[in-house]
Amino acid sequence: MIHYYQIDVKEAIQEIESETQADWFALYDATDEEIKKCLQTYKLPEDLLARIRQEEEVARLEIYQSEELKEVQILVLTNLTNQRDKRIEERLEPIIFIFSDTVMLTLTTAESNFFPRLLEKHGSAVASKESLTAYAILMIYSHYIQELRQIKEVIDALDDDARETTKNEALDRLANTERIVIFLDHTLQEQKETLQTFFEETKFAEQLSDTKLRYEINLRQKYAEKMVRLYRDLLENVGGLFSDMMSNNLNHLMKFLDSAALVVSVPAMIAGIWGMNTGGLPGEKSNFGFLAVSAGAMFLAILTAIYLRNKKYSK
Structure with missing residues (x-):
C-alpha cells in the first residue's frame, strides 16, 4: 500500500488516510500496480519502478x-542494508526522493524497511520535507559508517593472520x-558528487532551517x-604483507631444498668415485670397504648439513 503522511511543524509527522491532505507519499511496501498508478497520475518516469530493483543504479x-x-x-541515493549474509551489490539499495512544490514522494523496494526505521528513530524531530530528507541522508551515512567500523575489525584480524598464516x-x-x-568507495564518491549538486543547484540548503x-x-x-580511503590503503598493505609472507615461506622452502640437494650430493659423489672400477682404490679388496665408504660418506654428509645449518647467508 501507499502511505500518506502530513508534516506539521507543531505536531511533527503523522500518517493520514487522505491523499489530498498529504505532504509526503511513501511507497515503501506498495505493489507494482500501486506504484505504476502513482507514477502515471503525476506523469513521472515509469522507469523509476525498474530503477529501485537495479543493483547497478x-x-x-x-x-x-x-x-x-x-x-x-x-x-537517487544509495543506502547500505545490514544484511551481511548477502553480496555487497545486493545490499546496496536505491532510495528515490521526488520533490515538487506541493508534495514529496519516496520510492524504495517492497522489502526495504528504511523509512519505517527512519520514522521510528527521527519521526518526532521531522518538521518539514527538508528535515525528513536530511535525516534520511544522515541515516544513510550512519549505515556506511557502521559497516566501515565492522570492516576495521576484519582488517585488524587479517593483519594478525598475515603474520602467522597464509591459509x-x-x-x-x-x-x-x-x-x-x-564498492563502498565508488558508491560514496558518486553520492558525494550528487549531494553536492543537490545542495548547490536546488533550494534545499536554504529551506533547511536546521543548520546543525x-x-x-x-x-x-x-x-x-576518510574511513573508506584509509581502509582501502590498509587492505593494500595487508595484501602486500600476505604476499611478502608467502614469498618468505617460498624462499625458506627453496633454501631447504637447495641445502638438501647439497647434503645428498656429498655421499653420491663419494659413492660415484669409489664405483669407477679403475683400480687402486683403498679398500677395494676388503670385506669392510663398502661399510667404510658408506660411513665416511654419511659422516661428510652430516658435516655438510651442520655447516649449511649454521651458515649466515645475510653476510
Whole structure:
C-alpha cells in the first residue's frame, strides 16, 4: 500500500488516510500496480519502478518540468542494508526522493524497511520535507559508517593472520573485504558528487532551517569518505604483507631444498668415485670397504648439513 503522511511543524509527522491532505507519499511496501498508478497520475518516469530493483543504479539528481507537479527534482541515493549474509551489490539499495512544490514522494523496494526505521528513530524531530530528507541522508551515512567500523575489525584480524598464516581462508576473507571496500568507495564518491549538486543547484540548503543538521551531514559524509580511503590503503598493505609472507615461506622452502640437494650430493659423489672400477682404490679388496665408504660418506654428509645449518647467508 501507499502511505500518506502530513508534516506539521507543531505536531511533527503523522500518517493520514487522505491523499489530498498529504505532504509526503511513501511507497515503501506498495505493489507494482500501486506504484505504476502513482507514477502515471503525476506523469513521472515509469522507469523509476525498474530503477529501485537495479543493483547497478547510481546516485544522481534529475530536474525537469512536469504538467502535474511543475518543477520536479528526482534525487537517487544509495543506502547500505545490514544484511551481511548477502553480496555487497545486493545490499546496496536505491532510495528515490521526488520533490515538487506541493508534495514529496519516496520510492524504495517492497522489502526495504528504511523509512519505517527512519520514522521510528527521527519521526518526532521531522518538521518539514527538508528535515525528513536530511535525516534520511544522515541515516544513510550512519549505515556506511557502521559497516566501515565492522570492516576495521576484519582488517585488524587479517593483519594478525598475515603474520602467522597464509591459509586460503584468510586470503578469501581478504579478497571479499577488498571487494566490499571497493564498492563502498565508488558508491560514496558518486553520492558525494550528487549531494553536492543537490545542495548547490536546488533550494534545499536554504529551506533547511536546521543548520546543525546540515553540519552533521557534512561531518558524517567526510568521516565515511576518510574511513573508506584509509581502509582501502590498509587492505593494500595487508595484501602486500600476505604476499611478502608467502614469498618468505617460498624462499625458506627453496633454501631447504637447495641445502638438501647439497647434503645428498656429498655421499653420491663419494659413492660415484669409489664405483669407477679403475683400480687402486683403498679398500677395494676388503670385506669392510663398502661399510667404510658408506660411513665416511654419511659422516661428510652430516658435516655438510651442520655447516649449511649454521651458515649466515645475510653476510
